[in-house]
Amino acid sequence: MSLSFDIPVFEVVRNEKRCIQCQVCVRQCFNSVHSYDEDDNVVCTDDIKCVNCHRCVTLCPTRALIIKKYPLEFRENTNWTSNAIKEIYKQSQTGGVLLSSMGNPKAFPIYWDKILLNASQVTNPSIDPLREPMETKIMIGRKPEKLDFDVKGKLLTEMPPQVELSTPIMFSAMSYGSISRNAHESLARAATELGICYNTGEGGLNRDFYKYGKNTIVQVASGRFGVHKEYLSAGIAIEIKIGQGAKPGIGGHLPGKKVGEDVSATRMIPVGSDAISPAPHHDIYSIEDLRQLIFSLKETTSYKKPVFVKIAAVHNAAAIASGIVRAGADAIVVDGFRGGTGAAPTRVRDNVGIPIELALAAIDQRLVEEGIRNQASLIVAGSIRNSSDIVKAVALGADAVYVGSAAVIALGCHMCHTCSTGKCNWGIATQEPELVKRLNPDIMYKRLVNLVSAWNHEIQEMLGGMGINAIESLRGNRLMLRGIDLNEKELKVLGIKYAGE
Amino acid sequence: MLKEGELRIPSGCAISGIIDRKGRRFSGEEIIRSISLMHERSNGLGGGFAAYGIYPQYKDFYAFHIFYENLNIKMQTEDFIAKYFDIENAGSIPTKHVPSITNKPLIWRYFVSPRIHMLKGSFISDAEFTSRCVIKINKDYSGAYVFSSGKNMGTFKGVGYPEAIGEFFMLDTYKAYMWTAHGRFPTNTPGWWGGAHPFTILDWSVVHNGEISSYDTNKRFVEMYGYKCTLQTDTEVITYLFDMLARKFSIPMEKVIKIIAAPFWSEIEKENEELQFELKSMRTVYASALINGPFSIILGYEKGMIALNDRIKLRSLVAATKDDRTYVASEESAIRIICSNPDKIWFPGGGDPVIALLEEGQK
Numbered sequence: 035m036s037l038s039f040d041i042p043v044f045e046v047v048r049n050e051k052r053c054i055q056c057q058v059c060v061r062q063c064f065n066s067v068h069s070y071d072e073d074d075n076v077v078c079t080d081d082i083k084c085v086n087c088h089r090c091v092t093l094c095p096t097r098a099l100i101i102k103k104y105p106l107e108f109r110e111n112t113n114w115t116s117n118a119i120k121e122i123y124k125q126s127q128t129g130g131v132l133l134s135s136m137g138n139p140k141a142f143p144i145y146w147d148k149i150l151l152n153a154s155q156v157t158n159p160s161i162d163p164l165r166e167p168m169e170t171k172i173m174i175g176r177k178p179e180k181l182d183f184d185v186k187g188k189l190l191t192e193m194p195p196q197v198e199l200s201t202p203i204m205f206s207a208m209s210y211g212s213i214s215r216n217a218h219e220s221l222a223r224a225a226t227e228l229g230i231c232y233n234t235g236e237g238g239l240n241r242d243f244y245k246y247g248k249n250t251i252v253q254v255a256s257g258r259f260g261v262h263k264e265y266l267s268a269g270i271a272i273e274i275k276i277g278q279g280a281k282p283g284i285g286g287h288l289p290g291k292k293v294g295e296d297v298s299a300t301r302m303i304p305v306g307s308d309a310i311s312p313a314p315h316h317d318i319y320s321i322e323d324l325r326q327l328i329f330s331l332k333e334t335t336s337y338k339k340p341v342f343v344k345i346a347a348v349h350n351a352a353a354i355a356s357g358i359v360r361a362g363a364d365a366i367v368v369d370g371f372r373g374g375t376g377a378a379p380t381r382v383r384d385n386v387g388i389p390i391e392l393a394l395a396a397i398d399q400r401l402v403e404e405g406i407r408n409q410a411s412l413i414v415a416g417s418i419r420n421s422s423d424i425v426k427a428v429a430l431g432a433d434a435v436y437v438g439s440a441a442v443i444a445l446g447c448h449m450c451h452t453c454s455t456g457k458c459n460w461g462i463a464t465q466e467p468e469l470v471k472r473l474n475p476d477i478m479y480k481r482l483v484n485l486v487s488a489w490n491h492e493i494q495e496m497l498g499g500m501g502i503n504a505i506e507s508l509r510g511n512r513l514m515l516r517g518i519d520l521n522e523k524e525l526k527v528l529g530i531k532y533a534g535e
Numbered sequence: 536m537l538k539e540g541e542l543r544i545p546s547g548c549a550i551s552g553i554i555d556r557k558g559r560r561f562s563g564e565e566i567i568r569s570i571s572l573m574h575e576r577s578n579g580l581g582g583g584f585a586a587y588g589i590y591p592q593y594k595d596f597y598a599f600h601i602f603y604e605n606l607n608i609k610m611q612t613e614d615f616i617a618k619y620f621d622i623e624n625a626g627s628i629p630t631k632h633v634p635s636i637t638n639k640p641l642i643w644r645y646f647v648s649p650r651i652h653m654l655k656g657s658f659i660s661d662a663e664f665t666s667r668c669v670i671k672i673n674k675d676y677s678g679a680y681v682f683s684s685g686k687n688m689g690t691f692k693g694v695g696y697p698e699a700i701g702e703f704f705m706l707d708t709y710k711a712y713m714w715t716a717h718g719r720f721p722t723n724t725p726g727w728w729g730g731a732h733p734f735t736i737l738d739w740s741v742v743h744n745g746e747i748s749s750y751d752t753n754k755r756f757v758e759m760y761g762y763k764c765t766l767q768t769d770t771e772v773i774t775y776l777f778d779m780l781a782r783k784f785s786i787p788m789e790k791v792i793k794i795i796a797a798p799f800w801s802e803i804e805k806e807n808e809e810l811q812f813e814l815k816s817m818r819t820v821y822a823s824a825l826i827n828g829p830f831s832i833i834l835g836y837e838k839g840m841i842a843l844n845d846r847i848k849l850r851s852l853v854a855a856t857k858d859d860r861t862y863v864a865s866e867e868s869a870i871r872i873i874c875s876n877p878d879k880i881w882f883p884g885g886g887d888p889v890i891a892l893l894e895e896g897q898k
Contacts, residue, residue, distance in 0.1 A: 154748070154828075157746045158745065158748060158828050158829050158849070159829060159849055161847070167799050167801065167847070169799060171800050172822075173815075173819040173822070177819065177820045180784045180786075180820070181784075181786065181817065181820055182785075183785075183787055183790065187787050187789070187790065188813075189812070189816060191816070193812075193816050193819070193820075196819055402758070402759055405759040405760065406759075407759060408759065408820075408823065500748055501746075501748035501827070501829070502749065502827045502828065503827060503846075503847065504825055504827060506752070506818075506822035506823065506825055507748065507749035507752050507825055507826075507827035507828075508749075508752065509752055509822070509823065510751065510752050510755045510756075510823070511749060511750070511751040511752040512751055513750060513751040514751070
């Protein structure tokens, strides 16, 4: 083995005047950055192990700790950045594929931040949500082309199953395995209290959580982990995962060290085995095969559960989405390239897929042009960071959004991007019992409830400002949007006008 | 400067409507008096009327009223009409010189019926065929604009105060069982005749006061079903919504109202199970047909008149009855000036329609 070229990414700065050697940091850091030297009565640090998760900083009773970017610089070079150099050190040492966690961090445009919202002035009044009704409830599911009534006015059309959401927000698919049992429980309980849904991800569903079924979307991915008839019937809807924004074109990765007894039983795989989902579904090689899977799932559940199909936002997402609607899906889920993940090959995460804003606009436009937009719901994901992102997504044509990263941040995630190590000090992306118990679902589910409630209030404020009192009147209402700092082509794809127009 | 249809222009307005439910016809003199009382609610940039029952001698023919910008486009459009319709009668619409009315286009009227052999190949009704042809002219024949296309009814509109438009078209010489009127206060000055209201398709006419905030959502919805919103006005999209839901989808009118001014979810939950399911289904399937933001509208169609407010009543609307007549208007005074002593006068609540239909057999 040659010399390791690794250098620390972060520097742990300890204020010795403040440190009382209580060793909280030592006990809290599962990466073993901190250690206590009894002889000298000092707490020492090993910078190279630090992932900057802020656990020690947050819990230090005397605020003695600060984590900084490691000051060591390479010679300035805009092409050979320190990251580019370090990645080569790493790969030349291990011979492995680079792995990353969370969403694409590169400096691609964030279109949400280049879109501005409208508000009413004079010609129509804004509506005050504190004093007037303001509706954010939506229905996800397939819609018949039209409703038929008999001569007496009685409704004849049979309605396909719908998922009712109190606000157009759901928690994204995050599997049991990639995240902890307590994180899952927090999501399930929050979804139930909020009247929305969370998503099991591709790791099956622990039987203890079947009681949250009315607010659960069960996922079926290419690995079919934990999929059986009872599981399919346990939720309110089923989602077929074709792709994920963070890693379009490849399947899910769960490192074997995250597969303990309970995860193994839920996934129906041996303890300690890597759970690597196949890149494609081996029963879906074309759109007609997708139709068969959609209808086998519907048959299995007696046509009582809507079936969603989730794809990653890629170049021809619009055509694919059209095929999915025609294949009989009740909802399309599109996940943008900034979508989070527990583990993905870095090169794929950073270079494959397109921004959700552009994919959403293109898909909605295509479905409208084909006259089929009303048939299925459209749900988007892939870095929805706040309520105004949601308002903009709805105005671009989305029925609802999925939030994943925002939900785990509410649970304490500090975006250190190292979920795949399984050493999440916040008890979220880990299966270590000692770490999992740090996340108390009784307390943490309320943070999720708070977050979504706060966003719902903000959505209501923005809707009211636009003179709208039901969120369905915002869907596809692109006149409410204006672009800033965008070129003609971007405006055209987004289907919006420039500010001042 | 861009004209209507090339940009979206919000506008405030005055509206008024009268129907004789027994079907007795009366001249346009009263409706002109009513709308002119609300002079302050318009600004001289648009006025118009819809009159039902005015062409009894041609009641089985679609009456096309068309604005032309020049003779060239008139010839092209007439070629199109002659290809797809048998023309029973045609001529320019009589007008009278009124000093304040300027820049008038060529204004023509045709009584037509779709050519049967054209219908056979397309498997659609004559109404659907006619509506598609009207939409095609308005979309593809630049400089021609069909502003009225119903049977035994007609729209008369232009740039000017409504009372001047009424005088210009000599509406005191027409007799109708139902009249609606509109005075416009646009926030821009395109001065295009087609942009005035009422807006019509077939026998549906809409006069409207308000600026709906759901415009783009509604527009995208109707455009999925073959409509083309050429004017970018609220009135146009509202008319298409009614035409689509009531005529194309055959949804009963009282349900159409529950779609367009849908009850709140909290109201729906108070209903019995069956009604709840029905209302829920309607809101779910036709979510994009909900009209949001302030509006008061008067919808005219062959069966009569329906006046409706948005669900939280952000625009004024007053209704009254006297004997066989029903009146609706933006202001009470506009009713009282032509009906000083109504049997009943009231302010309809948000989302509560005023439905005044012809009595059975009066059509």
